[in-house]
Amino acid sequence: GQSLEQPSEVTAVEGAIVQINCTYQTSGFYGLSWYQQHDGGAPTFLSYNALDGLEETGRFSSFLSRSDSYGYLLLQELQMKDSASYFCAVRQTMDTGRRALTFGSGTRLQVQP
Amino acid sequence: DGGITQSPKYLFRKEGQNVTLSCEQNLNHDAMYWYRQDPGQGLRLIYYSQIVNDFQKGDIAEGYSVSREKKESFPLTVTSAQKNPTAFYLCASSTPRQGVYEQYFGPGTRLTVT
Numbered sequence: 495g496q497s498l499e500q501p502s503e504v505t506a507v508e509g510a511i512v513q514i515n516c517t518y519q520t521s522g523f524y525g526l527s528w529y530q531q532h533d534g535g536a537p538t539f540l541s542y543n544a545l546d547g548l549e550e551t552g553r554f555s556s557f558l559s560r561s562d563s564y565g566y567l568l569l570q571e572l573q574m575k576d577s578a579s580y581f582c583a584v585r586q587t588m589d590t591g592r593r594a595l596t597f598g599s600g601t602r603l604q605v606q607p
Numbered sequence: 608d609g610g611i612t613q614s615p616k617y618l619f620r621k622e623g624q625n626v627t628l629s630c631e632q633n634l635n636h637d638a639m640y641w642y643r644q645d646p647g648q649g650l651r652l653i654y655y656s657q658i659v660n661d662f663q664k665g666d667i668a669e670g671y672s673v674s675r676e677k678k679e680s681f682p683l684t685v686t687s688a689q690k691n692p693t694a695f696y697l698c699a700s701s702t703p704r705q706g707v708y709e710q711y712f713g714p715g716t717r718l719t720v721t
């Protein structure tokens with residue numbers, strides 16, 4: 495089977511930096527995606543890593559270490575609007591037959607003034 | 608504007624009734640997905656479809672059924688066999704170019720069964 499672990503909640507102050515970790519166990523790992531979801535809203539895609547290293551997109555960066563089965567999402571210069579839930583999701587290789595993502599249970603980020 | 612629409616936003620049903628949730632996309636995406644989200648939880652995959660007239664069971668398909676007769680449409684039926692149908696249902700789509708890692712989500716339907 496597959497499993498993903500994320501912290502359930504993280505709190506940080508405006509302007510700070512926060513890191514949301516994700517560890518995974520899965521067969522045929524291909525890549526790791528990150529999504530943001532505001533309360534009551536739809537998830538939106540943030541980033542994707544298939545190779546080891548850091549991918550930067552504006553204030554958000556995502557990191558992957560395939561050897562450690564670990565990734566993280568880094569949010570810099572936190573703003574109040576970043577308060578949301580953040581999900582990591584695993585993409586598996588084609589030979590597993592699964593053509594869909596498996597999502598973690600999410601990390602609720604609360605940004606305080 | 609391209610996007611995914613789900614209707615209705617809120618749906619109320621009595622126990623024992625089947626109910627069909629609508630999902631339509633005009634993004635010309637080949638793949639479509641249905642997820643269920645319970646309060647404070649992640650997204651669990653119900654069914655997905657890579658092409659028209661083909662679909663696969665996800666992780667929690669029991670008590671649900673789907674059809675994919677048109678590229679644009681992927682309706683989900685919640686049957687009376689689903690033991691705990693009250694949840695937030697999300698539909699998504701993706702293109703072959705992005706693969707499955709970048710999915711576009713609709714606004715969701717919140718189903719309450721009493």
